[in-house]
Amino acid sequence: MNVAVLGLGAMGTALADALLAAGHRVTVWNRTAARADGLVGRGARRAGSVAEAVAEGDVVIVCILDYADVGVLLEEQAGGGEALRGRVVVNVTNGSPEEARAMAKRVAGLGGAYLDGGIMAVPEMIGRPEAFVLYSGSRAAFATYQGVLDAFARSVYLGEDPGAAPLNDLALLSGMYGMFGGFAHAAALVRSAGGPVEEFTTGLLVPWLRAMCGALPAMAAEIDSGDYGATGSNLAMQVSHDSIGAVSHAQGVSDELFAPVFALMRRRVAGGHGDEGFAGVVEELLRAP
Ligand SMILES: NC(=O)c1ccc[n+]([C@@H]2O[C@H](COP(=O)([O-])OP(=O)(O)OC[C@H]3O[C@@H](n4cnc5c(N)ncnc54)[C@H](OP(=O)(O)O)[C@@H]3O)[C@@H](O)[C@H]2O)c1
Numbered sequence: 001m002n003v004a005v006l007g008l009g010a011m012g013t014a015l016a017d018a019l020l021a022a023g024h025r026v027t028v029w030n031r032t033a034a035r036a037d038g039l040v041g042r043g044a045r046r047a048g049s050v051a052e053a054v055a056e057g058d059v060v061i062v063c064i065l066d067y068a069d070v071g072v073l074l075e076e077q078a079g080g081g082e083a084l085r086g087r088v089v090v091n092v093t094n095g096s097p098e099e100a101r102a103m104a105k106r107v108a109g110l111g112g113a114y115l116d117g118g119i120m121a122v123p124e125m126i127g128r129p130e131a132f133v134l135y136s137g138s139r140a141a142f143a144t145y146q147g148v149l150d151a152f153a154r155s156v157y158l159g160e161d162p163g164a165a166p167l168n169d170l171a172l173l174s175g176m177y178g179m180f181g182g183f184a185h186a187a188a189l190v191r192s193a194g195g196p197v198e199e200f201t202t203g204l205l206v207p208w209l210r211a212m213c214g215a216l217p218a219m220a221a222e223i224d225s226g227d228y229g230a231t232g233s234n235l236a237m238q239v240s241h242d243s244i245g246a247v248s249h250a251q252g253v254s255d256e257l258f259a260p261v262f263a264l265m266r267r268r269v270a271g272g273h274g275d276e277g278f279a280g281v282v283e284e285l286l287r288a289p
Pocket of ligand 1: 007008009013031064069
């Protein structure tokens with residue numbers, strides 16, 4: 001396949017390398033031209049302009065820093081008119097669902113088909129089995145080019161709405177930051193008592209979090225059904241003492257990460273849901289002012 005890659009930062013370079021490794025004919029362009037030198041040495045073709053790269057690619061991968069600049073590349077530098085006719089743009093630049101939907105329309109205006117992508121990996125993970133990439137947009141384009149996209153990681157198609165990939169990408173990152181926040185608080189508590197954080201993490205925290213991950217599908221089913229009655233650990237019991245807050249203060253550790261979660265749990269109990277489990281706090285979030 002002829003694939004063009006626009007944007008050769010850490011991620012764009014990893015994507016282009018994966019395409020080369022899979023045997024595709026790869027044309028690369030980067031605003032700072034010298035950044036393409038390594039890839040050219042490894043077999044990629046250098047394009048002198050965005051228009052030249054786009055002309056060489058049946059699939060055009062765009063991986064830069066923001067959507068406004070993607071619009072400039074495609075509308076002002078790709079050759080104008082119907083420069084994208086017959087081509088598929090796969091934009092893996094991070095953005096919002098609204099930006100993805102608007103970009104799909106702009107690409108259609110230039111004659112192309114559009115897939116938005118959310119890369120669930122760091123550059124070093126590209127081409128490795130634990131990585132996956134979310135796609136949404138043109139079903140036909142995904143069906144035609146999945147074989148090319150599979151060079152990056154496991155490809156997951158989420159449907160025709162171009163906004164689906166960025167929404168799910170941000171939801172996954174939100175889950176990750178929640179876990180990182182929990183880790184930070186736990187590590188601060190252990191450190192405040194002079195304990196070795198590494199030993200605590202590998203020996204206790206990781207096995208504990210793995211076990212707790214097992215509870216998530218049942219909680220998700222409660223959220224989907226709206227029936228929060230099926231719990232073993234009720235919320236009233238969980239908020240009866242703010243032990244985590246109290247011990248944190250006693251240890252000189254800020255509870256600023258945990259306090260908002262505890263406040264939500266208390267609000268849920270105050271609303272008459274003390275006999276239900278944790279999953280119901282999602283109802284409080286859905287009522288954001
Ligand atoms: N790295 C990760 O772990 C990771 C993971 C998932 C998703 N992503 C997403 O992948 C995208 C790229 O990230 P990255 O890690 O490759 O970033 P990076 O290493 O900082 O590279 C940024 C790239 O964007 C280009 N660029 C910036 N502004 C531009 C403009 N106005 N016109 C043309 N090109 C422009 C840069 O070109 P120059 O070389 O000329 O500056 C460079 O190629 C981002 O949307 C990021 O959110 C990254």
